[in-house]
Amino acid sequence: MKILHTKPCDDGFHMPAEFEDHYGCIMIFPHRRDSWQNGAYAARKAFAEIIGMISRSEKMIVCARYDDYDSARFMLPENVRVIEMESDDSWARDVAPTFVTNGKEIRGIDWGFNAWGGLADGLYFPWDKDNKMARKLCDSMDIDTYDMRSFILEGGSIHSDGEGTIMTTEACLLSKGRNPDMNKEEIEDMLKSCLGAEKVLWLPCGIYNDETNEHVDNICAFTSPANVVLAWTDDTSDPQYEMSKRCLEYLEGVTDAKGRRITVHKLPLPKPVTITADECDGLDDMNGEPTRTPGERLAASYVNFYISNGHVIVPQFGDSNDKQALEILRRLFPTRTVKGVYARDILIGGGNIHCITQQIPMADKFR
Amino acid sequence: MKILHTKPCDDGFHMPAEFEDHYGCIMIFPHRRDSWQNGAYAARKAFAEIIGMISRSEKMIVCARYDDYDSARFMLPENVRVIEMESDDSWARDVAPTFVTNGKEIRGIDWGFNAWGGLADGLYFPWDKDNKMARKLCDSMDIDTYDMRSFILEGGSIHSDGEGTIMTTEACLLSKGRNPDMNKEEIEDMLKSCLGAEKVLWLPCGIYNDETNEHVDNICAFTSPANVVLAWTDDTSDPQYEMSKRCLEYLEGVTDAKGRRITVHKLPLPKPVTITADECDGLDDMNGEPTRTPGERLAASYVNFYISNGHVIVPQFGDSNDKQALEILRRLFPTRTVKGVYARDILIGGGNIHCITQQIPMADKFR
Numbered sequence A, B: 001m002k003i004l005h006t007k008p009c010d011d012g013f014h015m016p017a018e019f020e021d022h023y024g025c026i027m028i029f030p031h032r033r034d035s036w037q038n039g040a041y042a043a044r045k046a047f048a049e050i051i052g053m054i055s056r057s058e059k060m061i062v063c064a065r066y067d068d069y070d071s072a073r074f075m076l077p078e079n080v081r082v083i084e085m086e087s088d089d090s091w092a093r094d095v096a097p098t099f100v101t102n103g104k105e106i107r108g109i110d111w112g113f114n115a116w117g118g119l120a121d122g123l124y125f126p127w128d129k130d131n132k133m134a135r136k137l138c139d140s141m142d143i144d145t146y147d148m149r150s151f152i153l154e155g156g157s158i159h160s161d162g163e164g165t166i167m168t169t170e171a172c173l174l175s176k177g178r179n180p181d182m183n184k185e186e187i188e189d190m191l192k193s194c195l196g197a198e199k200v201l202w203l204p205c206g207i208y209n210d211e212t213n214e215h216v217d218n219i220c221a222f223t224s225p226a227n228v229v230l231a232w233t234d235d236t237s238d239p240q241y242e243m244s245k246r247c248l249e250y251l252e253g254v255t256d257a258k259g260r261r262i263t264v265h266k267l268p269l270p271k272p273v274t275i276t277a278d279e280c281d282g283l284d285d286m287n288g289e290p291t292r293t294p295g296e297r298l299a300a301s302y303v304n305f306y307i308s309n310g311h312v313i314v315p316q317f318g319d320s321n322d323k324q325a326l327e328i329l330r331r332l333f334p335t336r337t338v339k340g341v342y343a344r345d346i347l348i349g350g351g352n353i354h355c356i357t358q359q360i361p362m363a364d365k366f367r
Helices: A038-054 A066-075 A133-141 A184-195 A239-252 A277-281 A322-332 B038-054 B066-075 B133-141 B184-195 B239-252 B277-281 B322-332
Strands: A022-028 A059-064 A081-084 A098-101 A106-112 A145-152 A165-169 A199-203 A220-224 A227-232 A263-268 A311-316 A337-342 A358-361 B022-028 B059-064 B081-084 B098-101 B106-112 B145-152 B165-169 B199-203 B220-224 B227-232 B263-268 B311-316 B337-342 B358-361
Touching: A022 A038, A038 A059, A038 A066, A038 A311, A038 A337, A059 A066, A059 A133, A066 A081, A066 B133, A081 B081, A081 B133, A098 A184, A098 A358, A106 A133, A133 A145, A133 B066, A133 B081, A145 A184, A165 A184, A184 A199, A199 A239, A220 A322, A227 A239, A227 A322, A239 A263, A263 A322, A311 A322, A322 A337, B022 B038, B038 B059, B038 B066, B038 B311, B038 B337, B059 B066, B059 B133, B066 B081, B098 B184, B098 B358, B106 B133, B133 B145, B145 B184, B165 B184, B184 B199, B199 B239, B220 B322, B227 B239, B227 B322, B239 B263, B263 B322, B311 B322, B322 B337
Parallel strands: A022 A059, A059 A081, A106 A145, A165 A199, A227 A263, A311 A337, B022 B059, B059 B081, B106 B145, B165 B199, B227 B263, B311 B337
Antiparallel strands: A022 A358, A098 A106, A220 A227, B022 B358, B098 B106, B220 B227
């Protein structure tokens, strides 16, 4: 593995869209007892269901800590590769590399990771193990890696349409815990040069109470170039209403890198999901304090889906809008099978299906 | 990865010879402070030299513990893949899979490992991490694996000529700490069925004071079918003299699986190598006891070489026989470059270059 100190755009590399062809997908077997209730037992079952579904149409690589390897190997299908790797938590979207290609070769970007805000407003300390994963994943796959550790970024805070447009949120990328010494223009230049993009769309915000400082991948996603789904509620009393409305107004006023207007497809939100006292009891304390309080609203959203080669895998919450979300996505992804997975046990950890996956684009070396 | 419960021979698989075409080689970055003096510093340098040499003609995969990954990545060339994996010590020959092929596909055998004799006469406890490596290595390479954990065997205790003949030693395979409930005939049947062989050659013994119960790979090795090198001394006062002589007499009386007589090429031993008080001082105690005592004879032998696609890498001891050993091997390996590596710092750990390497035969999936 070469550790590269150039910029991907200067080498002719860019980030493909998630709906382009994949070689595979990376996930991490969950273990952290202050993130996942009851020793991560329910989360492991939900992860395993998703892993099984993804592995039907692409190669699945699951990172498991030394202590968890046997358990992961036992729970997961045999066509899934389990590799040993220490981690602090289980959010592959944010700690695995962001992959870029030049159409033939694949490389990984190793961003700095500081647990969504470091000592300013991050979610745990330390985060060393997570921060080391991207490079090690590239090494294990024999893929060269860009050293971007000096720039803090999580994969969940960016989407690419594969045609020159990146989408992110101001709430996250301009937060005080990530790159406080860079202004918006400098951050935009960094995204363009690293992701091989010409234009960055800056949604103002994300999902209410989203503890990642409102990652874009929980509120908005490309379904094809110039088409996005936006998490939406018609309930004007919900604080999310104003947030989604601001994003809608922004999107209606911009064009993408190719000069196209963006068509926004509203994806209804489930009714507010709150954590129960029983669920909180199943979580270990962190430094003597509970990580969640009963009644706390969780950042539930159907937008947090994963697009595999064969499927779109969509969180379900036992809500009356579950079916409608699947129906909308079926219209938008006519060549894929849209599947729902009951995801409350992932949501309790603080994210959802997109947050726990990271796609590996197809490249010549995998053919 | 499929975990298989059949026998390789029943599936048409056999163990190729080391001198056949390789995809690559597995090694483990050393760390154990009661095996390797001064925090394994000198050993790491010697390992790195060997890794660099092997990586010139085949793919090199190095396992490093989480704590050692950065150090390994820093010390090793960029064309070497470093993968995270916990281990108890660093003897890839004995803990990595023994690979078998059917000419197209490759599979790994996951033998039971108990640190060269378990609680009877093994060298450390516990050995769980080592014992789990073979399966994890197969998993990381997406190779199916035979579950042979109920049979204790180390890769260093067997050689294959790739044409139906396996060579081992009675001293090791019939030792009380490995498979005490099996007799010689049952062990021979197990070797044949697992390694796809028709004949097992049983040398009586190995190298004097070899703490592996006298692995075959320190005393004798195939250089081509029906040709072996045998570690030899003409010093009749050396206890090794009788041991080598018994092996010679055995080899002169047998034929291989194809009915050929074995041509034995004597490879001189270095003069006895003993560990110094300074070297012992650099080793941590194990359970309050020193692992070596000053003046202890180490099992030095030139036979403990590794055959890569391009090289034969041979231990050197600063002995007057160093050059002669290289010259003999140059005649026997005319298509490879024979290289010496000063290996005292590996010998102190208890083995040599063959013991720290495990070849991965070429297969369709690697082409």
